Amino acid sequence: MVEEVYRNIYRIGVALPGNPLRELNSYLIRGRDRDLLIDTGFRRPICQQMLEKGLSELGSDPSRRDVLVTHLHSDHCGMADLFAGPERHIYMSGVDLELFALSSDPSYSWDTRNYRFHEEGFPAALLEEVYATNPARTEKMPGVDHRFLPLKDGDVLRVGDYALETLLVPGHTPGNCMFYLRDQQVMFTGDHVLFDITPNITNWVSMRDSLGSYLDQLRRVRDLPVRLALPGHRKTGNYRDRVDAILAHHKRRLDEVLVILGDRPGLCGYDIAAEMRWKIRARSWEDFPPVQKWFAVGECMSHLDYHLVRGSIRCEKEGGLRRYYLTEE
């Protein structure tokens, strides 16, 4: 499925079978000297075939194609190395590039990340199941090569008539980016702003308060004029209205956590997540697929961290578990 969404900008839908996100939006910008492909899909044969088909329909020549990724998640960067020409560039924020390189090193251990999940009461057997099947590990790009170039906030990439301005918006990942065509008021929102699904905000070892950062970055970009938003998944919509709706969503979520802890002080993250409301086709928390539980607990942790940093809750370590309590007035 290929469509022109703006002059010389094409959307290629890349299916993500079995994933609640359903599809990745890959965008190709056609320029005189080069093509720029934004985001790629998981490293999986079906994704590769779909993207190859879309690009050949558009007559895009790999030898003049660069790749730009919005962030390090495998559904966005999983095939970046396969779709950039051998002597071309692959752009990614310096922050995510460093993190990606670190996690690709054979000596890297996922234990640092697992540790917090254990402390939140996530059952060890479930965690093992999640790590065995998580596409973040199983369908990722193997590593970084000479073609990778780091981007920082404000960097501008030129393609044809367009100037893409890099907006570093940490939260969804530590080096998450959006790309802005200021003259045209077009925004590639990646996973910072999605329209019919809420971006997942989890905790990161390198971020003390990923949700606080995410919300700050939403407020920072809210008032930029955007006539067309091009998100990383699913449909587009009104940009500013959606930013406001996501801000309101997290306000409700943050309040919900306080209500749960008011009723049941001393819960761990795993049990708080079980009490929170989730938009998912499962009858109960017990029926959640393990990977979805992992996402939910991650999301819950970012909300707990937000409150911890602001002093509205406190955490006590008891028998290797983190237990949370409202702070007395």
Ligand SMILES: [Zn+2]
């Ligand atoms: Zn993502």
